[in-house]
Amino acid sequence: MKLLLIEDDIDITNNLKLLLKENNYEFDNAYNITEGINKLSNNYDLIILDISLPDGNGFSFYKNHLLAKNIPVVFLTAKDDEDDIVNGLELGAEDYITKPFSSKELLARIKRILLKKEKNKIIEIEDIKFDLEKMKVTKNNKEVKLTSLELKILYLFFTNLNKVITRESIIENIWNWTGNDVNDNTVTVYLKRIREKLGDNIIITVKGIGYRVDYEK
Amino acid sequence: MKLLLIEDDIDITNNLKLLLKENNYEFDNAYNITEGINKLSNNYDLIILDISLPDGNGFSFYKNHLLAKNIPVVFLTAKDDEDDIVNGLELGAEDYITKPFSSKELLARIKRILLKKEKNKIIEIEDIKFDLEKMKVTKNNKEVKLTSLELKILYLFFTNLNKVITRESIIENIWNWTGNDVNDNTVTVYLKRIREKLGDNIIITVKGIGYRVDYEK
DNA sequence: TCTTTTTTGTCATTTAGATGTCACATATGT
DNA sequence: ACATATGTGACATCTAAATGACAAAAAAGA
Numbered sequence: 001m002k003l004l005l006i007e008d009d010i011d012i013t014n015n016l017k018l019l020l021k022e023n024n025y026e027f028d029n030a031y032n033i034t035e036g037i038n039k040l041s042n043n044y045d046l047i048i049l050d051i052s053l054p055d056g057n058g059f060s061f062y063k064n065h066l067l068a069k070n071i072p073v074v075f076l077t078a079k080d081d082e083d084d085i086v087n088g089l090e091l092g093a094e095d096y097i098t099k100p101f102s103s104k105e106l107l108a109r110i111k112r113i114l115l116k117k118e119k120n121k122i123i124e125i126e127d128i129k130f131d132l133e134k135m136k137v138t139k140n141n142k143e144v145k146l147t148s149l150e151l152k153i154l155y156l157f158f159t160n161l162n163k164v165i166t167r168e169s170i171i172e173n174i175w176n177w178t179g180n181d182v183n184d185n186t187v188t189v190y191l192k193r194i195r196e197k198l199g200d201n202i203i204i205t206v207k208g209i210g211y212r213v214d215y216e217k
Numbered sequence: 218m219k220l221l222l223i224e225d226d227i228d229i230t231n232n233l234k235l236l237l238k239e240n241n242y243e244f245d246n247a248y249n250i251t252e253g254i255n256k257l258s259n260n261y262d263l264i265i266l267d268i269s270l271p272d273g274n275g276f277s278f279y280k281n282h283l284l285a286k287n288i289p290v291v292f293l294t295a296k297d298d299e300d301d302i303v304n305g306l307e308l309g310a311e312d313y314i315t316k317p318f319s320s321k322e323l324l325a326r327i328k329r330i331l332l333k334k335e336k337n338k339i340i341e342i343e344d345i346k347f348d349l350e351k352m353k354v355t356k357n358n359k360e361v362k363l364t365s366l367e368l369k370i371l372y373l374f375f376t377n378l379n380k381v382i383t384r385e386s387i388i389e390n391i392w393n394w395t396g397n398d399v400n401d402n403t404v405t406v407y408l409k410r411i412r413e414k415l416g417d418n419i420i421i422t423v424k425g426i427g428y429r430v431d432y433e434k
Numbered sequence: 435t436c437t438t439t440t441t442t443g444t445c446a447t448t449t450a451g452a453t454g455t456c457a458c459a460t461a462t463g464t
Numbered sequence: 465a466c467a468t469a470t471g472t473g474a475c476a477t478c479t480a481a482a483t484g485a486c487a488a489a490a491a492a493g494a
Contacts (some may be wrong), residue, residue, distance in 0.1 A: 002460055086325040093329075108303040164352045186443055189483060205481070206352050208365020214351070295465065364452055403454055409471060424462065
């Protein structure tokens with residue numbers, strides 16, 4: 001698990017670095033927002049974010065860069081102003097901790113968040129298992145060879161379980177960013193191919209709307 | 218959203234009751250574990266749980282009765298012993314707050330938890346359940362197969378509960394954007410078909426005006 | 435390089451089921 | 465009772481999705 005701390009206080013940074021490395025997390029840090037933005041491409045599992053930073057405000061950084069990416073965030077700040085806490089949590093932060101904080105508590109709160117992610121790394125539906133990290137799919141524990149597009153489409157479903165996904169949305173996610181548009185029926189054909197490999201029942205057709213993969217936990 | 222507070226302190230109970238009712242949550246409380254167990258059948262959306270209770274320990278109550286049910290829990294306790302916090306969070310609690318606490322913060326933390334639940338919103342009216350994300354309807358927990366237009370019309374009602382929807386408004390929402398106009402009676406026929414599948418009582422006719430689906434929360 | 439295999443995107447066709455309208459029946463308010 | 469609004473069953477037509485087959489493009493092997 002890779003964590004990023006964005007915080008300008010050197011003492012706090014060093015303490016957390018020690019604490020988190022001790023607990024087998026990969027740790028990285030940034031002293032300001034600009035530096036933080038540059039590091040974002042490293043796909044962190046969680047970001048600990050100070051609110052008042054030398055070159056800007058943690059809240060707006062969160063809104064502009066993290067919210068859409070779906071990266072869990074813990075705000076960490078000296079401002080124990082109630083409204084700030086409310087603000088942070090309402091924005092969608094996973095947790096909010098005020099300085100001075102207990103290392104043990106911070107650690108416990110981080111663990112709580114990461115535990116959920118951990119659980120989702122391999123999703124199991126009926127006889128199908130999808131390992132999201134390895135990007136590997138098995139049926140009855142036997143690897144299923146999916147082509148790269150089939151895999152991407154299936155990934156879309158497995159990261160949006162229980163949600164209807166429209167044909168348009170699939171096109172947008174899989175093809176659009178490439179520029180060249182694709183026939184509407186193409187999606188249908190891909191769904192058919194995936195079903196051939198995984199069985200007919202895993203992807204549910206919602207007529208007139210789209211498709212869906214259900215996950216009953 | 219229905220909350221249950223299990224706490225033996227009467228002052229705290231009254232304060233929270235006020236706070237939460239003010240914020241449109243259904244509130245219920247128990248003064249001890251035995252009482253709490255008896256109330257569990259009410260299917261609460263979240264439980265706020267004190268740790269030291271007159272007839273037992275909150276942690277073991279959580280382990281024995283709540284963990285399997287998957288009800289989110291916020292521990293609320295005077296013991297701000299670090300180890301307790303770690304303990305609580307590691308058990309799987311959604312959050313942990315120590316007394317004395319700020320009402321605003323508690324509220325924000327509760328909201329964070331419930332917001333996630335909200336996302337897979339399922340509206341339940343009598344024996345009918347409509348899962349808005351899955352776009353799936355059940356009656357007595359058995360899936361009802363609706364056609365795409367039937368589903369869209371029903372969706373319109375379920376996202377406009379307690380409001381009369383005129384025939385024109387239905388046509389506008391379901392057909393108009395397609396360009397080709399549709400006979401007035403068509404709506405009636407669709408309503409009839411939906412009623413055939415879901416029962417006559419769910420969609421109420423408001424003579425001379427339109428139709429309505431009622432939701433008493 | 436050239437050859438072979440796999441992937442990709444598009445057709446045309448099939449199919450089950452959805453759709454829209456009619457003519458008539460029934461219910462409701464005054 | 466009357467007028468009007470709403471409900472109903474039957475019907476012809478239409479459509480979304482599934483499918484099998486194919487050529488172009490890309491990737492893998494030789």
